[in-house]
Structure formats: C-alpha cells, structure tokens
Amino acid sequence: MEQLKRLNDRIVSRVNANLSEFEFDTENFVSNSLEYDKMLKFYAFYGITSQHPLYFDFKNSNIAGSYFLGKCHVGRSSIYKSDIRGDELKRKGDAINGVENLPLVEDELISIKDSLLYKTLVHSNSHNPESPEEFGIRNTVSAHYSNIHGSTLEGCFLGPFATVDMMNLHSCIVGNFSYVQAGELFHRKINPGTVWIRNSNFEFKYNFKKEILDSFVGVNETYQPRGIIYDFVKEREQEYEKLFDVMNLKPIETPDSSAVNRYAVVRGNTKIGENVLVSQRAFIDNSIIGHGSNAQENSYIINSSLAGLNVTTHGGKLIYSNIGLETYIGFNAFLNGKPEASIDIGDGCIVMPHTIINPDVSIEIPENNLIWGYISSKEDLESHIIPLDELAEIRDSLKIGKMAFTGNGSVFIDVFQKRIKQVLLANGALFANGENCGHAQDGQNISYNIIQPYTTGTLQGLYPSIRIKP
Amino acid sequence: MEQLKRLNDRIVSRVNANLSEFEFDTENFVSNSLEYDKMLKFYAFYGITSQHPLYFDFKNSNIAGSYFLGKCHVGRSSIYKSDIRGDELKRKGDAINGVENLPLVEDELISIKDSLLYKTLVHSNSHNPESPEEFGIRNTVSAHYSNIHGSTLEGCFLGPFATVDMMNLHSCIVGNFSYVQAGELFHRKINPGTVWIRNSNFEFKYNFKKEILDSFVGVNETYQPRGIIYDFVKEREQEYEKLFDVMNLKPIETPDSSAVNRYAVVRGNTKIGENVLVSQRAFIDNSIIGHGSNAQENSYIINSSLAGLNVTTHGGKLIYSNIGLETYIGFNAFLNGKPEASIDIGDGCIVMPHTIINPDVSIEIPENNLIWGYISSKEDLESHIIPLDELAEIRDSLKIGKMAFTGNGSVFIDVFQKRIKQVLLANGALFANGENCGHAQDGQNISYNIIQPYTTGTLQGLYPSIRIKP
Numbered sequence: 001m002e003q004l005k006r007l008n009d010r011i012v013s014r015v016n017a018n019l020s021e022f023e024f025d026t027e028n029f030v031s032n033s034l035e036y037d038k039m040l041k042f043y044a045f046y047g048i049t050s051q052h053p054l055y056f057d058f059k060n061s062n063i064a065g066s067y068f069l070g071k072c073h074v075g076r077s078s079i080y081k082s083d084i085r086g087d088e089l090k091r092k093g094d095a096i097n098g099v100e101n102l103p104l105v106e107d108e109l110i111s112i113k114d115s116l117l118y119k120t121l122v123h124s125n126s127h128n129p130e131s132p133e134e135f136g137i138r139n140t141v142s143a144h145y146s147n148i149h150g151s152t153l154e155g156c157f158l159g160p161f162a163t164v165d166m167m168n169l170h171s172c173i174v175g176n177f178s179y180v181q182a183g184e185l186f187h188r189k190i191n192p193g194t195v196w197i198r199n200s201n202f203e204f205k206y207n208f209k210k211e212i213l214d215s216f217v218g219v220n221e222t223y224q225p226r227g228i229i230y231d232f233v234k235e236r237e238q239e240y241e242k243l244f245d246v247m248n249l250k251p252i253e254t255p256d257s258s259a260v261n262r263y264a265v266v267r268g269n270t271k272i273g274e275n276v277l278v279s280q281r282a283f284i285d286n287s288i289i290g291h292g293s294n295a296q297e298n299s300y301i302i303n304s305s306l307a308g309l310n311v312t313t314h315g316g317k318l319i320y321s322n323i324g325l326e327t328y329i330g331f332n333a334f335l336n337g338k339p340e341a342s343i344d345i346g347d348g349c350i351v352m353p354h355t356i357i358n359p360d361v362s363i364e365i366p367e368n369n370l371i372w373g374y375i376s377s378k379e380d381l382e383s384h385i386i387p388l389d390e391l392a393e394i395r396d397s398l399k400i401g402k403m404a405f406t407g408n409g410s411v412f413i414d415v416f417q418k419r420i421k422q423v424l425l426a427n428g429a430l431f432a433n434g435e436n437c438g439h440a441q442d443g444q445n446i447s448y449n450i451i452q453p454y455t456t457g458t459l460q461g462l463y464p465s466i467r468i469k470p
Numbered sequence: 471m472e473q474l475k476r477l478n479d480r481i482v483s484r485v486n487a488n489l490s491e492f493e494f495d496t497e498n499f500v501s502n503s504l505e506y507d508k509m510l511k512f513y514a515f516y517g518i519t520s521q522h523p524l525y526f527d528f529k530n531s532n533i534a535g536s537y538f539l540g541k542c543h544v545g546r547s548s549i550y551k552s553d554i555r556g557d558e559l560k561r562k563g564d565a566i567n568g569v570e571n572l573p574l575v576e577d578e579l580i581s582i583k584d585s586l587l588y589k590t591l592v593h594s595n596s597h598n599p600e601s602p603e604e605f606g607i608r609n610t611v612s613a614h615y616s617n618i619h620g621s622t623l624e625g626c627f628l629g630p631f632a633t634v635d636m637m638n639l640h641s642c643i644v645g646n647f648s649y650v651q652a653g654e655l656f657h658r659k660i661n662p663g664t665v666w667i668r669n670s671n672f673e674f675k676y677n678f679k680k681e682i683l684d685s686f687v688g689v690n691e692t693y694q695p696r697g698i699i700y701d702f703v704k705e706r707e708q709e710y711e712k713l714f715d716v717m718n719l720k721p722i723e724t725p726d727s728s729a730v731n732r733y734a735v736v737r738g739n740t741k742i743g744e745n746v747l748v749s750q751r752a753f754i755d756n757s758i759i760g761h762g763s764n765a766q767e768n769s770y771i772i773n774s775s776l777a778g779l780n781v782t783t784h785g786g787k788l789i790y791s792n793i794g795l796e797t798y799i800g801f802n803a804f805l806n807g808k809p810e811a812s813i814d815i816g817d818g819c820i821v822m823p824h825t826i827i828n829p830d831v832s833i834e835i836p837e838n839n840l841i842w843g844y845i846s847s848k849e850d851l852e853s854h855i856i857p858l859d860e861l862a863e864i865r866d867s868l869k870i871g872k873m874a875f876t877g878n879g880s881v882f883i884d885v886f887q888k889r890i891k892q893v894l895l896a897n898g899a900l901f902a903n904g905e906n907c908g909h910a911q912d913g914q915n916i917s918y919n920i921i922q923p924y925t926t927g928t929l930q931g932l933y934p935s936i937r938i939k940p
Contacts, residue, residue, distance in 0.1 A: 043717070043917075050927020054934050245717050247513070247920075447513075447922035450717075456915040457520025459940060464524050469935045 001036060004062055004461035008034065008078055011116045014139040018155025018171045022189055026141045026157055029223040033118055033143070039064045039080055040453060040461055043244070046072075046468070047446045052087060053107045056468040062453060062461050067263065067280055069446075070124060071109040079112065081119040083281060083297050086110050087439065088125040088150075088426065089135070096132045104132050115140040117148070120158075121297050121314055125150040127166040143176070144225050145233060145298065147314050147331055159192060160225035161217045161315070163331045163353060176225065177208065177217040179331060179353040192219075195354050195372065199415075202407030206352075209402075212374050216334065216356055228358075229334055232317065236283060236300070239265045252278075257431055259440045262448075264295075273308065277427045277440035287318075290325075292429035294440070299329075304337075307347070311423050324348065324367060328420050330355060337363075345371075350388070350416055370413075372403060388413055471506060474532055474931035478504065478548055481586045484609040488625025488641045492659055496611045496627055499693040503588055503613070509534045509550055510923060510931055513714070516542075516938070517916045522557060523577045526938040532923060532931050537733065537750055540594060541579040549582065551589040553750060553767050556580050557909060558595040558620075558896065559605070566602045574602050585610040587618070590628075591767050591784055595620040597636040613646070614695050615703060615768065617784050617801055629662060630695035631687045631785070633801045633823060646695065647678065647687040649801060649823040662689075665824050665842065669885075672877030676822075676843050679872075686804065686826055698828075699804050702787065706753060706770070709735045722748075727901055729910045732918075734765075743778065747897045747910040757788075760795075762899030764910070769799075774807075777817070781893050794818065794837060798890045800825060807833075815841075820858070820886055840883075842873055858883055 012027045019026070039062050046056050046068035055071040063079045070086020089108040096102060110124055111134050120142045126135035127150055135152060142148060142158035151164040158164065159176035168184045175192030182198040190196070193208030208216075218227045243249065243263050252260040258276040260266055266278065268286030275292045278284060282295040283302070290308035295301055297314050304318040307325040312318065316329040320337030323329065324346045330353030337343040341359045345351065346367030357363060357375045365371060365381070370391055373384045383401030391398070394409030405412070424430060428438025453463045482497045489496070509532050516526050516538035525541040533549045540556020559578040566572060580594055581604050590612045596605035597620055605622060612618060612628035621634040628634065629646035638654045645662030652668040660666070663678030678686075688697045713719065713733050722730040728746040730736055736748065738756030745762045748754060752765040753772070760778035765771055767784050774788040777795040782788065786799040790807030793799065794816045800823030807813040811829045815821065816837030827833060827845045835841060835851070840861055843854045853871030861868070864879030875882070894900060898908025923933045 045920075048922060048924055048934055050924055050929060247715050247717060445926040447925050448920075449922055450515075450918075450920035452518060452917035452919055454518055454520055455917050459520060464518055465939045467937045470929060 001460045003458055004036070004039070004078070007060065007062070007076060007462070008116065010076070011078065011114055011139075011141065014114050015116075015141050015155060015157060018139050019157060019173060021171075021187065022173055024157060024173055028221075029143060029157075030116060030141060032222040032224055034078070034080075036461065039078070040455060042081070043450045043452045044068070044079075044463070045448045045450045047448055049442075049446045051442050052089075053091065054468060054470045055107075055109065056466065058451070058463055058467075059465045061463055063451070063463055064453070065119075071107055073109055073111045073113075075111075075113045077112050077114060078116045078118075079120075080117070082117045082122060083120075084110060084112075084122040084124075085279075085297065086124040088123070090126075090132065096127070096129050102129065102132065106133050108133055108135060110135045110137075112137045114138055115142075115153075117142050119144045120146050120148060122148045123150055123297075123314065125166070126152060128152045128168045130168075143223065144230070145315065146174075147298075149314065149331070159223065160219060161229065161332055162190075163315070165331070165353070176219050177213060177229075177332070177354060193217075195352065201411040201415075202405065202409070204352075204403070204405050204412065206373050206403045208356075208374060212356075216358075228336070229317075229332075229356075232300075232334075232336075236265075239283065240281065257428070257441060259428075259442075268303075275429050275431045275440055277429075277438070279439075292424060294423075294427045294429065303339075309424060309429055311420055311427075313353070313423075318343075321345070326420075327351070328416070334358070348388070350413075350420075355384075373401070471930045473928055474506070474509070474548070477530065477532070477546060477932070478586065480546070481548065481584055481609075481611065484584050485586075485611050485625060485627060488609050489627060489643060491641075491657060492643055494627060494643055498691075499613060499627075500586060500611060502692040502694055504548070504550075506931065509548070510925060512551070513920050513922045514538070514549075514933070515918045515920045517918055519912075519916045521912050522559075523561065524938060524940045525577075525579065526936065528921070528933055528937075529935045531933055533921070533933055534923070535589075541577055543579055543581045543583075545581075545583045547582050547584060548586045548588075549590075550587070552587045552592060554580060554582075554592040554594075555749075555767065556594045558593070560596075560602065566597070566599050572599065572602065576603050578603055578605060580605045580607075582607045584608055585612075585623075587612050589614045590616050590618060592618045593620055593767075593784065595636070596622060598622045598638045600638075613693065614700070615785065616644075617768075619784065619801070629693065630689060631699065631802055632660075633785070635801070635823070646689050647683060647699075647802070647824060663687075665822065671881040671885075672875065672879070674822075674873070674875050674882065676873045678826075678844055682826075682844050686828075698806070699787070699802075699826075702770075702804075702806075706735075709753065710751060727898070727911060729898075729912075745899050745901045745910055747899075747908070749909075762894060764893075764897045764899065773809075779894060779899055781890055781897075783823070783893075788813075791815065796890075797821065798886070804828070818858070820883075820890075825854075843871070 015026045042065040044063040044066040057073040059075045061077045065081035066079045067083045070089040137153045139155045140153040144160040146158040147163040150166045152168045155171040158174045161177045162174040163179045165181035171187045173189045178194040193213035195206040197204040252266045254272040255274045260278040261280040263280035264278045264282040266284045271288045273291035277294040279297045283300040285302045287301045288305040290306045293306040293310040299312045300317040302319045304321040309326045312329045313331045315332040317334045321335040321343040327349040333355045336358045345365045348368045350370045352372035368388045392410040398405040428440030430436040485496045512534040514533040514536040527543040529545045531547045535551035537553045540559045607623045609625040610623040613630040616628040617633040620636045622638045625641040628644045631647045632644040633649045635651035640656045643659045648664040663683035665676040667674040722736045724742040725744045730748040731750040733750035734748045734752040736754045741758045743761035747764040749767045753770040755772045757771045758775040760776045763776040763780040769782045770787040772789045774791040779796045782799045783801045785802040787804045791805040791813040797819040799821045803825045806828045815835045818838045820840045822842035838858045862880040868875040898910030900906040
C-alpha cells in the first residue's frame with residue numbers, strides 16, 4: 001500500500017501548490033475520504049465497442065470502480081468509482097463547438113494526470129478550444145459525487161455534489177453543491193450552494209441559504225459530505241455492489257429501441273418505453289420511463305413517472321414525482337416527493353440544475369415554466385418560478401427572490417432548449433425508421449473488460465500499466 | 471466475424487504447410503470444431519500477483535476462456551478455453567534444467583503465434599535449451615483437451631486428449647490420447663493411443679488397442695472427439711460456466727495452508743486437507759483430498775479419496791477411487807470406478823500417464839507398483855503391473871503384454887520419483903513452519919482481470935490489442 005499512499009500524498013501536494021492563495025489544504029479532505037479497503041476490492045472496467053475509437057492507457061494509478069469508454073489516459077492518479085464516459089469525445093476532423101476553422105487533427109483523448117477523482121463522473125463532451133484533441137484533468141481533487149461535465153480542470157478542488165459544466169477552470173475551488181457553467185475561470189473560489197450560468201448574452205445566479213444547504217449537502221470540518229442528499233445516495237450504494245458481483249446479468253426487458261445498461265439498478269414494477277436510455281449507475285425503482293426519455297449516470301427515479309422525451313441529467317433525483325412531456329431535469333436536481341406530497345410538473349418545463357423540491361404537501365407546477373432553487377412549500381414556489389414566455393421577454397435584468405438574471409431571456413431559453421434537443425438526439429430519443437440512431441440504440445453491443453490491482457507486495461493497490469488498442 | 475474467420479483460415483494454411491508431407495488437412499478439424507458463439511460469449515482472464523513478473527501482450531487474437539499467468543504474448547491466434555499457466559516460467563539468471571552454464575538473460579516468456587489452441591492447457595515449465603527465454607508455440611493446432619506441458623511446438627497438430635510433455639516438436643502430428651515425452655522430434659506422426667517415454671537411459675512404450683481407444687477417446691472423420699472420456703468431460707462442462715458468471719465467489723473453506731482456485735468446481739461433501747492445491751478448472755465432488763495433495767488443472771476427483779501427498783496431474787480423473795499415500799496419478803489417467811466396483815490403489819504407486827482403469831468388479835492394487843495401459847478386469851491387471859523393485863532390477867529390456875521397456879529400470883523410477891517430489895515441493899505440499907512455500911500458499915493473493923472481444927463490427931470476435939506491464 002506504500003506506493004498508493006505515496007501517490008495520494010503527491011497528488012495532495014500538487015493540488016495544494018495550485019491553491020496556495022486560498023490557504024486550502026486538500027490533505028484534510030483526502031486523508032479522511034479514502035477507503036483503501038474498497039480501492040483494493042472494487043474492480044474497474046472499460047467498454048469495447050465497434051462504435052468508439054479504442055485507446056486506453058493506465059499507468060501508476062488506482063482506478064477502482066471506474067468505467068471507461070472511448071480514448072482515455074490515466075497517469076499517477078487515484079480514481080475511485082468514477083464513471084468516465086468517453087462516448088461523446090470528438091473525432092479527427094470534427095470541429096469544436098463554435099470554432100469552425102479548427103478541425104481536430106487526431107481523435108480526442110481524455111487525459112487525467114496527478115488527480116484524485118472520488119466517486120466522480122466525468123462526461124466527455126468537452127468545450128475547450130485551446131486543446132481540442134485533449135480533454136485534460138490535472139492536479140485536481142474532486143470530492144464525493146461531483147460532476148465533471150465536459151470541463152477541463154487544472155489545479156482545482158471540487159466539493160461534494162459540485163458540478164462544473166462545459167467550461168475550463170484553472171486553480172479554482174468549487175464549493176459543495178455548486179453548479180457552474182461560466183466559460184473560463186482563473187483562481188476563483190465559488191461559494192457552496194451557488195448556481196451560476198454565464199455567457200456573453202446572459203447571466204443567471206442563485207445562492208442557497210446556508211442552513212438549507214447544510215441540511216441537504218453540508219460538509220464537516222474535514223470537508224466530508226453530510227445531509228439529506230448524501231444520506232439518500234449512501235443508503236442505496238450497496239444496491240450497486242450486487243451488480244458488480246455478477247458477470248452476465250439477465251437483461252431487463254425493454255423494447256428493441258431502448259437500452260438499459262447492465263450496471264444500472266432497475267427494480268420494482270418499472271416500465272421502460274421506446275427509445276429510452278438508462279445509463280450505468282442510474283437507479284430506477286417502481287417507475288414509468290416514457291418513450292424517448294433518459295436516465296443518465298447517477299440519476300435516481302423512484303415511484304415516479306416520466307411522460308416522455310425527458311432528460312434526467314447526471315445526478316438528477318426524482319421521488320414520487322410525475323414529470324410532463326419534454327420537461328428537463330437538470331444536474332443534481334433533488335425532487336424529494338413523498339407518498340402524501342407528490343410533485344407534479346407540467347409539460348415543457350425546465351427544472352434548473354441543483355434545484356431542491358422538498359414539499360410537505362403536493363406541489364403542482366404548470367406547463368412551460370422555469371423553476372430553480374429551494375422549494376419546500378407553495379409559498380416558496382412563488383419566488384422560484386417564471387413562465388418561459390415571461391422570461392423570454394426580459395432584455396436587461398430580473399430579480400425574483402434570491403435569483404438574479406441579466407441579459408437576454410429569450411437567448412437563455414433558446415440555449416437551454418437547443419441543448420435539450422441535442423441531448424435527446426444524441427441519446428437516440430428521436431430514433432424512428434432506422435434514422436436518428438443514438439446511445440439508446442448503439443449502447444447495446446458492448447463488452448466489458450475488468451481490471452484489478454495488485455493485492456499484495458509493494459505495488460499493492462496500484463493497477464498494472466495497461467495499454468489497449470484495436 | 472470476417473476477420474476472426476480469416477485469422478483461423480490463415481492458421482490452417484500455415485499448419486498445413488508444415489504438415490504437407492503427411493497430407494493432413496487441419497481445415498477439416500478446425501471448421502468442424504470452432505464454436506464461434508462461445509468464442510464471442512466467453513471471457514478470458516489474466517492474473518495479477520506480486521509473485522510473478524508481469525507482462526501480457528495480446529494482439530489480433532481471440533483468447534476466449536483462457537487464463538493467463540506470468541509473462542505471455544499471443545499474436546494472430548485463436549485460443550479457446552486454454553489455461554496458460556505461466557507460474558513456472560524461468561526468471562532472468564535461472565539456469566535451464568541440465569544446462570548449467572547458460573543462465574537466462576531475461577525472464578522467460580510464453581509466446582504463442584499463428585496457432586489455434588482448443589480447450590487446451592499450456593503448462594509453462596519448458597525444457598528447450600535452444601530458446602530458454604522464450605517458450606514458443608507457432609503454426610500449431612491443438613484439439614480438445616490436449617495438454618501442452620512445457621513443450622515447444624512448431625507446425626504441429628495435437629489430437630484430442632494428446633499430451634506432449636517437456637519436449638520439443640517440429641512438424642509433428644500427435645494422435646488422440648497419445649502421451650509423448652521423447653526429447654526432440656522432427657517430422658513424426660505419432661499414432662493414436664501411444665504412450666511413449668524416451669531418454670538416453672530408457673524407453674517405455676505402450677499402445678492401446680484400436681477398439682478400446684475408439685470407445686474411450688475416438689475421433690470421427692472430421693477428427694472430432696467422441697467416446698466415454700469425451701462424454702465424461704462434456705457432461706460436466708456447464709458446471710464451470712456457473713463459476714464464470716459470478717465475480718467474487720465465497721471462498722471454499724480450507725485450512726490456511728491450502729488454496730482452492732476460485733475457478734475450480736468443489737461440491738458435495740468434500741474435505742480439503744493441509745497444504746492442498748486445487749487448481750483452476752479442477753473438479754472435486756464428494757471427495758477427501760488428503761494433506762499435501764494436489765488436483766491439477768482439468769483433473770476430476772469424484773467420490774474418491776486421496777490419502778496424502780498425491781499428485782493428480784493435468785487431466786487425471788478419479789471416480790470411486792481410493793488412492794494411497796504418495797501415489798502418483800499421471801496425465802489423463804481415467805480411473806473409472808463405480809459404486810459396486812471401486813478402485814483401491816496402495817501407497818507409493820505410479821499410475822502411468824494415460825492409464826485407463828474401467829472395472830466391473832472392485833480392483834485392488836498393492837503398494838509400490840507401477841501400472842499402465844488398459845485395465846478392465848483382474849486378468850487385465852496381471853499384464854499391466856510391475857512392482858517398482860522388480861522394475862528397478864531391469865538393465866536391458868522387459869516386455870509385459872503390450873508394454874515394452876528397454877534400458878535402466880532404476881533410473882526410470884528415479885526420474886519419476888524425483889519429478890513427483892519436485893511437483894509436491896513446487897505446489898507447497900511440504901510447507902511447514904513457514905518453509906517450503908509453494909503454489910498452495912502463494913496462489914491465494916491473486917486478482918483476475920477480465921477481457922472480452924469486440925461484439926460487433928469488422929473486428930467482431932477479435933480482442934483489442936492489450937499490453938500490460940507492472
């Protein structure tokens with residue numbers, strides 16, 4: 001274990017060097033988080049398909065629990081339970097979004113060096129025009145269930161349940177349960193519970209009240225997560241372990257046009273519609289997943305229904321919730337309905353990332369609304385909702401409760417809706433007559449290779465160096 | 471599948487080119503043997519331990535079902551269900567047996583090229599002084615359950631249940647159920663059912679009668695195996711499949727000094743003694759495995775007892791048999807006892823490789839005897855047995871029934887007994903007070919990595935190229 005411990009110490013030093021101005025010591029977090037027994041016990045795996053260029057290169061690392069797809073390099077890193085989904089990596093000749101004249105000269109590669117990703121998801125649709133062939137994460141520590149969504153990172157610390165979305169961060173700290181989608185950031189500290197979206201046309205900002213944040217995703221003095229959302233996830237952890245014990249599971253019954261990943265939990269009286277994608281580590285219990293919907297990695301759908309064409313993004317959680325047609329559930333949204341207090345959301349709504357709904361009585365949200373922030377009652381709802389057509393009229397600024405918006409409302413909505421459409425298309429939700437094939441249709445023919453570390457000796461806990469090519 | 475089929479065609483052409491003088495067409499065998507569905511479905515795996523130098527390199531091959539340990543290279547080959555056990559590969563600085571002044575300049579590597587190994591075992595203790603750093607198999611096809619036991623092969627065909635033992639073969643055909651341990655052979659055809667051991671001091675030869683061979687391990691016109699031994703193995707095949715379905719099995723209860731491989735079948739009321747080694751793909755049912763005994767790969771021990779310090783070599787099969795202390799069971803021996811016709815073998819006996827005992831009434835073999843060939847009755851026994859001390863007296867020749875021996879009997883016995891002692895030592899049978907550690911004690915800390923092929927596309931059935939180093 002000596003060498004694995006030395007590896008982790010080295011990562012801590014490098015991240016601390018990047019964050020020295022904040023006097024933030026990641027050692028405190030790291031030494032209290034790592035479960036060495038599980039890092040030895042859990043296996044990692046990678047997918048082989050004919051649809052993705054194949055290149056895996058793992059060196060001097062512990063990659064326990066991780067799932068790799070697409071081209072990935074991991075060096076001198078500890079990666080524990082991370083999904084690293086490279087199925088949206090760009091290919092040679094592709095243009096990066098918004099930069100038409102700079103086609104990639106080779107296939108894009110996820111490259112993770114000197115980093116510690118802890119129960120983290122890395123999604124591969126990166127947006128850094130400076131390095132289109134390499135989606136890089138270096139000298140970075142990310143905590144429990146943070147989302148690295150197409151974001152390059154250098155010298156950063158991400159708190160528990162933080163999301164960084166399609167951006168580039170250099171020497172930044174992102175607080176627990178913060179959502180940031182703000183282009184490029186240098187040497188910034190993002191306070192816990194911040195929801196911040198910014199581009200040249202608009203800015204959206206919201207901050208959770210400290211006491212609410214503390215009760216849902218707080219951290220203690222060693223930056224370990226606690227609170228209702230963390231407990232919710234932790235309680236269900238062992239359901240996944242069962243999936244890892246069996247080599248070939250009997251596939252869940254689904255229409256031919258749908259895919260349920262074999263590393264997803266599906267139980268209870270669940271119905272899966274056409275063109276549905278249930279990703280690895282999604283959790284579906286006693287729910288209806290309507291046509292063209294998806295349940296992305298780390299999403300939970302329990303005693304709920306999706307009417308159809310719904311995107312349930314990474315970490316979205318629906319409990320006793322009925323979601324209307326084409327309604328979008330943002331990252332880490334926590335819709336905590338109860339048998340006696342269900343959540344009904346109409347068609348065409350946008351539930352902003354990191355929205356928490358925790359009602360005592362049933363809550364109904366009419367169609368075509370945008371909602372955000374913390375909603376525990378009908379009164380709360382009034383200051384956390386705006387009809388999309390009202391927002392579309394805004395041209396300078398708007399303040400509702402703790403939410404501040406500036407810029408062009410109609411562009412804001414347009415950007416969201418385009419993105420939702422693009423996700424649905426990529427996931428195969430619009431598949432018909434052999435056209436618009438997406439992940440739901442492609443994801444069915446995959447073989448998983450399983451890799452484990454040395455169990456004894458000086459290399460204990462480290463994986464051998466493995467390089468895989470076609 | 472196109473490329474996998476082309477690969478197999480290529481192997482056939484190369485082997486045929488080597489065997490052209492015999493007008494033997496391996497195509498006939500290959501096209502009737504390959505189970506492409508299983509080659510796609512079964513996974514291969516390799517072991518990571520701190521006790522073996524690590525280097526795996528797999529290229530342009532299908533390696534379904536195989537188990538790899540130690541340093542292995544596989545290129546342009548189809549390997550199906552083969553065990554490839556590299557735990558006795560020599561290391562840099564080691565001397566090859568009998569060649570003192572030629573230490574290895576690097577670790578020995580198993581290298582398999584342009585070959586098809588079908589349900590074959592490759593054991594790594596090689597004896598070719600010409601290439602001590604490489605244990606090579608090229609341009610070779612081996613059929614169901616043949617044993618490649620430390621033997622280098624170039625341009626060969628091995629029939630079903632053939633064993634080649636610590637030798638080197640060039641452009642040879644070894645018939646079904648033949649056992650050969652004869653140094654180096656060039657351009658030879660070994661008839662089916664031959665048991666042949668030869669060195670500079672002695673020669674042992676036996677041939678099974680055609681009709682007996684046919685009923686136990688025959689082949690049809692496409693060289694597919696049939697007969698009692700093949701049926702016996704085939705009937706138990708699916709017991710192994712269950713082991714492959716589960717990632718982590720609850721270990722079988724054994725003393726601390728013993729090891730039961732997680733890919734062995736152990737069932738019924740079985741008792742495992744101290745210092746016992748049960749290897750992968752061994753099959754133990756309702757039996758007693760006495761102290762210091764081992765059940766090697768592909769051995770079957772059913773309703774039987776081993777008194778202790780017994781070597782049950784690769785493919786040895788014991789049914790309703792009681793085996794005395796230090797008695798040795800040679801490769802592929804088939805002791806087919808029945809509830810009403812058990813087989814009792816005394817202490818210190820040597821059961822020659824490829825011996826078949828198939829009695830109608832109980833058979834008892836006194837201690838310190840050598841037995842061989844085909845024994846179905848007490849009358850048969852008389853012409854298939856010699857006390858070791860009588861054999862030790864022989865200095866020129868001896869003929870008993872169909873067995874012919876020439877040379878020095880005492881050297882013959884000595885060679886056998888030294889080898890048995892060496893196997894017991896290597897397997898940890900003599901472990902005591904922390905000394906004489908062997909496979910039984912070392913084999914407990916191993917992690918298995920699982921590899922699978924492309925399931926679709928032009929590379930369907932081929933494994934990606936994988937290179938693994940520490």
